[in-house]
Amino acid sequence: MLAYYLRLGLRSLRRNPVLTGLMIMAIGFGVAASMTTFAVFRAVSGNPIPWKSGQLFVPQIDGFGPVGRDADDNGEPPDALNYQDTMALMRAHLAPRQTALYPVAISVVPDDATKQPFSVSGYAVTSDFFGMFEMPFQYGNGWSANEDDKRASTVVISNKLNQKLFEGANSVGRNIVLDNRDYRIVGVAKSWDPRPRYYDVVNTSGFGDAPDFFMPFSRAIDLQMDTDGNNNCNKSPGGGWDAWLQSTCVWLTVWAELPDAAVVQKYRSYLDGYADDQRRAGRYNWAPNNRLRNVMEWLDHQHVVPQETKVSLLVALGFLVVCLVNTIGLLLAKFMRRSQEIGVRRALGASRREIYAQFLAEAAMVGVAGGVLGLLLTAGGVFGIGLVFEPEIAQLAHVDFSLIGLTLLVSIGATVIAAFYPTWRAAQVQPAWQLKSN
Amino acid sequence: MHIKPILAAMRRHRAGTVLIALQIALTLAVVCNALFIIQQRLAHLSESTGIDEANLFVIHNQWATASSAQQFDAQIQADVAVLRQLPAVRDASPFNSYPLRGGGWDDFITLAPEQIKPTTDAAVYLGDEHAIDTLGLKLVAGRNFRSDEVGRIGLRQDVLPPVVIVTRELADRLYPDGSALGKPLYAMNPAPSTIIGIVDRLQRQSVSSWDKAYAYQSLLWPLREADPQGVFYIVRAKPGQLATAMREAPKALYAQSRMRIIDPKDGELSFAQIRARAYDSDRGMAILMGIISAVLLAITAAGIVGLTSFWVGQRRKQIGIRRALGATRHDILSYFLTENLLIGVIGVAIGAVLAIGINLWMVTQFEMARLSLAYVLIGVIVLLLLGQGAVLAPAVRASNVPPVEATRSV
Numbered sequence: 001m002l003a004y005y006l007r008l009g010l011r012s013l014r015r016n017p018v019l020t021g022l023m024i025m026a027i028g029f030g031v032a033a034s035m036t037t038f039a040v041f042r043a044v045s046g047n048p049i050p051w052k053s054g055q056l057f058v059p060q061i062d063g064f065g066p067v068g069r070d071a072d073d074n075g076e077p078p079d080a081l082n083y084q085d086t087m088a089l090m091r092a093h094l095a096p097r098q099t100a101l102y103p104v105a106i107s108v109v110p111d112d113a114t115k116q117p118f119s120v121s122g123y124a125v126t127s128d129f130f131g132m133f134e135m136p137f138q139y140g141n142g143w144s145a146n147e148d149d150k151r152a153s154t155v156v157i158s159n160k161l162n163q164k165l166f167e168g169a170n171s172v173g174r175n176i177v178l179d180n181r182d183y184r185i186v187g188v189a190k191s192w193d194p195r196p197r198y199y200d201v202v203n204t205s206g207f208g209d210a211p212d213f214f215m216p217f218s219r220a221i222d223l224q225m226d227t228d229g230n231n232n233c234n235k236s237p238g239g240g241w242d243a244w245l246q247s248t249c250v251w252l253t254v255w256a257e258l259p260d261a262a263v264v265q266k267y268r269s270y271l272d273g274y275a276d277d278q279r280r281a282g283r284y285n286w287a288p289n290n291r292l293r294n295v296m297e298w299l300d301h302q303h304v305v306p307q308e309t310k311v312s313l314l315v316a317l318g319f320l321v322v323c324l325v326n327t328i329g330l331l332l333a334k335f336m337r338r339s340q341e342i343g344v345r346r347a348l349g350a351s352r353r354e355i356y357a358q359f360l361a362e363a364a365m366v367g368v369a370g371g372v373l374g375l376l377l378t379a380g381g382v383f384g385i386g387l388v389f390e391p392e393i394a395q396l397a398h399v400d401f402s403l404i405g406l407t408l409l410v411s412i413g414a415t416v417i418a419a420f421y422p423t424w425r426a427a428q429v430q431p432a433w434q435l436k437s438n
Numbered sequence: 439m440h441i442k443p444i445l446a447a448m449r450r451h452r453a454g455t456v457l458i459a460l461q462i463a464l465t466l467a468v469v470c471n472a473l474f475i476i477q478q479r480l481a482h483l484s485e486s487t488g489i490d491e492a493n494l495f496v497i498h499n500q501w502a503t504a505s506s507a508q509q510f511d512a513q514i515q516a517d518v519a520v521l522r523q524l525p526a527v528r529d530a531s532p533f534n535s536y537p538l539r540g541g542g543w544d545d546f547i548t549l550a551p552e553q554i555k556p557t558t559d560a561a562v563y564l565g566d567e568h569a570i571d572t573l574g575l576k577l578v579a580g581r582n583f584r585s586d587e588v589g590r591i592g593l594r595q596d597v598l599p600p601v602v603i604v605t606r607e608l609a610d611r612l613y614p615d616g617s618a619l620g621k622p623l624y625a626m627n628p629a630p631s632t633i634i635g636i637v638d639r640l641q642r643q644s645v646s647s648w649d650k651a652y653a654y655q656s657l658l659w660p661l662r663e664a665d666p667q668g669v670f671y672i673v674r675a676k677p678g679q680l681a682t683a684m685r686e687a688p689k690a691l692y693a694q695s696r697m698r699i700i701d702p703k704d705g706e707l708s709f710a711q712i713r714a715r716a717y718d719s720d721r722g723m724a725i726l727m728g729i730i731s732a733v734l735l736a737i738t739a740a741g742i743v744g745l746t747s748f749w750v751g752q753r754r755k756q757i758g759i760r761r762a763l764g765a766t767r768h769d770i771l772s773y774f775l776t777e778n779l780l781i782g783v784i785g786v787a788i789g790a791v792l793a794i795g796i797n798l799w800m801v802t803q804f805e806m807a808r809l810s811l812a813y814v815l816i817g818v819i820v821l822l823l824l825g826q827g828a829v830l831a832p833a834v835r836a837s838n839v840p841p842v843e844a845t846r847s848v
Contacts, residue, residue: 022740029733037726067554105667107502107699116692117502119699179504179666226593226667230541236626239596307804308719311475312726314800318468319730322461326741329457333748388722425453 001354002361009362016334020366023330027370030323031411032377033316039382039403040389041313043396044207045305048194049133053295056132057095057256057264059271061085062289063248064234077289078232079202079302080250083221085274090126094270095256095263097128100217102252103203105228106178108165120161120178121228122213123200124220130156130187132257133199138162140172140187143216147186151218155183161212162188181223183215195396198295201302202253203229207392227251268292306393324418327366331422335359342426343434352427359423360416367415371408378407444777454745455781462785462821465738467792470817471800472727472734474809479724483717487537488605488639488654490574491709493528493675495684496536498706499691500668500699507592510664513695518568520694521671524686526679531572533670534564534663535643538716542643545625547657549612553624558611559652560604560625561642564591564661570603570637572674578606580619580635583660593665598627603635607654623657631659645716647805668699680708735824742828746774750836757836758843767837774833775826782825786818793817 013020047053062077063085081089086100101123109117129135130142139162143154155176162171175182196206224241230251237247258264268290275288293301342355379399386394448455499517501510514532521530535542546556563569567583583601591597602623609618622630640656642649663669671691675683688700700706707715714721750757757770797809 019744022737022744026737026741029737033730033733105500107500109502109697113696117697117699119500119701224593226665228667233626236596237594239594241594243596244594306719308723311800311804311806312723315468315472315475315727315730318464318796319734322464322468322734323737325457325461325464326737329454329461329741329745332453332457333745337748337752388726390718390722421453 001357005358005361006365008358009365012334012338012362013365019330019334023327023366024369024373026323026326026330027367027411027415028373028377030320031370031374031407031414032381034313034320035374035378035403035407035410036381036385036397037309037313037316038406039378039397039399040385040393041305041309042403043398044196044309044393046195047296048196048198049295052134052257053198055257055259056295057258057267057292058294058298059089059254059256059267060291060293061271061275062286063250063284065284065286067234075289076301077291078250080230080232081252081254082248082250083245083252084248086252086254088274089254089256092270092274094267095258097132097257098255099126099129099132100252100254101125101129101200102217102220103200103211103228104215104220104225106213106225108176108178109180120212121209122211122215124217124225125214126217128257129199129214129255132255133194135192136190138188138190139170140185142214143186148216148218151222152216153181153183153219154186154216156187156189156214157185158189158210158212159191160210178213179223189214196299196304198299198304199255200229200253201299201304203227205306205392206299206302206304207396221245264292306390308389309393312388320414324414327415327418328421331363331366331419332425335422335426338426339429340434342429343431346429346431355427355429356423359426360419363415363419363423364412366419367412368408370415371411374411375404375407378403441776441780444773444780448777448780451749454749458742458745458781459785459788461738461741462782462825463787463789463792465734466786466789466814466817466821467796468734469731469820470789470793470809470813471796472731473817474797474813475806476724476727476731477813478807479720479727482645483720485641485645486639487641487709487713488573488575488637489537489641489709490674491713493677493680494573494709495673495675495680495687496707496709496712497671497673497687497691497700498668498704499671500701500705501666502697502699504666507590507595507664510592510666510669511590511662514662514664514669516694517671517691518566520690521673521687522568524683524690526675526683526686528674528676529568529572530671530673531565531568532662533569533672534562534661536563536670536672536712537641537643538645538712539643540716541646544642544652545657547608547612548624548626549622551624551628551630558608558655560608561644561649561652561656562625563640563656563658564663565658566660566662569658570635572672573640574674575640576638577603578636578638580633582635588660588662590662590664593667596627597661598625598629599631599659599661600629601634601660602631603637603658604633605640605654605656606636606638608657609633609636611655625657631657684708735820738821739824739828742778742825743832746778746829746832747835750774750832750839753836754839754843755846757839758841758846761839761841762844770837770839771833774829774836778825778829778833779822782822785825786821789821790814790818 060077063082064078090100104124105119105121107117107119127143127145127148138159142156147154171185174185193210197204231249233249237244237249258267271290272288275290278284382397382399385397518530518532521527543562544559545562547558547560549557566588567585570582587601612623613621618633622632624630642656673687688706793814800806
């Protein structure tokens with residue numbers, strides 16, 4: 001019977017090619033606009049480490065106080081930590097694994113004098129970084145906590161930098177010269193660049209180029225390596241490196257891996273106790289104002305998903321709704337035009353149920369055709385998305401199996417929902433009335 | 439024109455009427471907001487920087503070796519001397535940053551050293567005595583820096599120059615009576631900096647929404663940034679010689695010293711490139727909203743054509759009867775136009791409320807301004823005209839139905 005309905009539907013659709021084309025286009029465009037913007041939204045709003053995003057936390061301590069802040073930040077403490085608070089958290093070591101980090105940039109001078117020097121950017125981190133964020137290694141490993149304490153000149157490099165400097169060979173144990181100083185390579189990372197780069201969304205948009213190297217935090221501080229990211233001060237830090245370290249200028253991020261609720265609770269109360277101590281010591285003269293956010297809360301707080309992405313998804317969804325209303329109207333016109341045919345079928349014994357089946361089958365065919373058109377337009381849209389969104393974000397959007405499936409599902413689902421009212425109206429046709437009028 | 443029979447007919451086509459009205463309403467709501475977004479973005483990206491963009495380019499010069507502030511400073515002076523001698527170059531100056539860079543140094547400004555609540559905020563630019571000529575700024579009061587006033591600032595050093603040049607916007611914010619020249623300002627430091635010059639206009643490094651409250655409030659200190667982070671050389675080419683200057687400048691710098699890094703990808707950017715990068719997302723939003731609006735209007739028009747054509751086909755017999763009873767073609771034509779107008783008016787009325795509602799919700803969710811009513815009005819007119827235009831062809835076809843149709847039985 002279904003095959004018969006499909007044949008009937010096809011015939012009916014072919015009878016008004018313009019109307020049919022219009023419906024297919026409306027569905028196609030509506031679905032394509034929604035799916036293209038959704039592909040971008042999905043790319044930027046995903047969870048970069050779903051299996052442990054609930055266990056990785058960023059502590060924030062208010063080192064600015066109510067006076068040093070803007071009026072429009074809703075009493076939120078600064079996004080980063082100052083050096084004193086960072087070191088206090090690191091020394092307390094309440095988390096099984098923890099790291100402090102900040103971005104650094106270094107220059108590399110190739111031995112070959114014909115080659116021009118180039119700069120590399122990376123992070124100063126502690127040894128726990130690699131385990132916490134599950135960075136995969138191609139060769140070697142991270143460094144040990146012992147090397148943190150010894151303030152060792154070790155470095156982990158990306159496989160891209162390894163390719164550039166050593167043609168991809170195992171360079172573990174070799175030395176490289178960064179900013180006139182020797183560093184021993186202990187590990188080469190596999191390509192690893194979680195999107196968004198959740199461990200540092202304060203200094204990046206979350207979608208920049210992947211880091212080239214990681215070096216011990218303690219060593220970077222010894223070498224007075226300035227941050228390559230943001231530094232915010234609520235008052236003048238005074239002159240010199242040491243004064244900066246003593247100041248309340250914020251430029252560091254701490255991450256703590258807290259495996260269960262009890263540890264989280266302990267960490268929270270430690271933060272409050274610490275801030276209270278600071279108040280008593282006269283360093284901060286305001287009530288504790290701390291935060292402890294896990295990965296997804298942190299990404300949300302940092303507005304990692306650009307506004308443009310959200311607004312365009314919403315507008316595209318509105319567009320889809322208009323396309324659906326349009327399709328409802330056109331299907332209604334199409335179906336009601338065939339009242340007589342329905343009347344005859346009903347009079348000859350077709351049940352309402354069969355009318356439903358016939359017209360929904362016809363609508364589903366429009367949905368499939370619209371879906372195919374939508375799929376083509378979505379592919380074109382994702383391809384051309386670079387025109388509309390920033391390149392770093394546009395390149396993240398891609399067509400994959402789930403997007404194809406979703407596109408087809410949405411278009412068929414949308415069309416069948418749109419067809420429901422016109423079909424119901426068609427099924428309500430009174431056979432006697434139709435037959436009489438002729 | 440009798441409205442009553444039209445209303446009676448509409449009652450018989452309730453579903454179709456509601457659907458067209460709904461579609462017009464939703465289209466109006468989406469298009470109004472999309473057009474408004476386009477206008478906002480275009481206005482944002484046409485804000486001027488106040489500098490001679492057409493002839494400017496920026497070289498991000500990083501250092502390949504660690505050295506002292508004195509050494510960096512000497513190298514910077516040698517570099518700008520080389521750049522200024524290039525035949526295609528009018529002037530060059532070292533800077534810490536430039537407008538549209540996206541962020542950088544800014545300081546709270548107070549009018550007294552002990553003041554706690556800042557008066558305002560200023561973007562901080564560091565440059566030498568060539569800075570004003572290099573950027574092409576117009577000095578509207580006071581004087582430029584003298585070369586003996588230009589100092590250097592090393593990594594994390596606290597250097598406060600005794601003199602400062604500010605933009606007119608900053609001067610007016612600090613001293614609204616126009617007496618800023620010769621007066622001090624305090625930048626998170628107990629020592630004052632005296633305003634010796636006022637320039638017409640110099641945009642901040644960032645054009646984010648946070649900066650809006652401080653738009654065009656910038657200051658310029660006579661300093662060379664001599665730290666390991668590197669320096670920006672801003673070069674002003676002679677008119678028409680930008681391409682030549684951009685080709686020669688890095689070569690000349692490398693010839694001066696190899697121990698530097700100018701990233702091959704984006705170490706050297708013309709200001710046109712900088713502008714394009716800074717406004718990437720704004721331009722993209724405008725394009726996307728434009729495409730969506732255009733397609734949406736087309737689909738709505740096509741929908742109206744489709745549904746009205748159906749109605750005309752359905753009512754051929756009635757039309758024939760009316761024509762046989764003496765209705766002119768014009769009567770039939772205006773019947774359909776009026777019918778569409780009535781539906782359209784209902785649609786835009788709902789749509790206007792919806793558009794404003796959506797906008798109010800978006801204002802709470804995103805950094806967005808209130809929708810100006812002019813956009814709703816424009817949208818209303820566009821949609822009513824669109825509806826009338828779309829209905830025209832089916833209506834003409836209806837008016838062509840011959841009176842003899844009344845006598846046919848089917």
